[in-house]
Amino acid sequence: MSREKTSFVYVSYIRSTRDKVFEAITRPDLARRYWGHENVSDWQPGSDWQHVRADAARTLDLVGKVVEIAPPDRLVITWANASQADDAEAYSRVTFLLEDYRDMVRLTVSHDELEAGSGMEKGITRGWPAVLSSLKSFLETGAGLDIVPKP
Amino acid sequence: MQVNACMIAVMTNENAPPDADRVFKALADPTRRTLLDLLVERNGQTLGQLCANLAMARQSVTQHLGILEDAGLISTRRRGREKLHFINPVPLHEVYVRWVRKFERQRLDLLHDLKQDLEGDGP
Structure with a gap:
């Protein structure tokens, strides 16, 4: 019996360059400043990816693999709660697509293969709008928004 | 129209x-x-x-x-x-941050001032 899956597609227009947006996602020292988390990986296809809270405890919130990486245009990762790392069904997929749009970057974050009604669905629907707004603020003004570290 | x-x-x-x-x-x-x-x-x-x-x-x-x-x-x-x-919802979140959160902060500041006044250590 397979569980019902759902998708979300988030779009943000950022006055920046694709290189800077890509770096802001993949460089821990940048991500911590607007996301409250670091994305830790060597960013090779097949490598592990970890989403680590940027605080003293450095809690590991999410884990996954790098599926596809083509800087500065496209990044695909799998995504699961660290507590469900062993459950293959728990993994969803996140695609970051970066496109030039006039003098801006259109960043599309597609979150697919999510289990409908799951805690992860609730978490990401609260999380992505806040993270993307904070990323935009960070790249355009140098300061992120207040983000409570949450998975 | x-x-x-x-x-x-x-x-x-x-x-x-x-x-x-x-x-x-x-x-x-x-x-x-x-x-x-x-x-x-x-x-x-x-x-x-x-x-x-x-x-x-x-x-x-x-x-x-x-x-x-x-x-x-x-x-x-x-x-x-x-x-x-x-x-x-990303643009809605931006509107929220720009237009709603700002006013919430002002309201909190007002409450803070009121509390200071009532407790007698205001200016």
């Missing part, structure tokens, strides 16, 4: 990135707010699925969806011959 004027204003900027003006204009219509509600209930619906919940010509629904898309409030994805519609 006013609705038409606002639609024209929205449509003529078709290629400009969404901004707060377009978000507010797109939200200033009950049908479009209903469409967003329908997508919150179930994300990724086709035009046909959305029309089934609205007593309105397909063409009008298409037009409303276009305005929502231009405002960045929905995004679309193709699946074969179908077009799926997804709510994009």
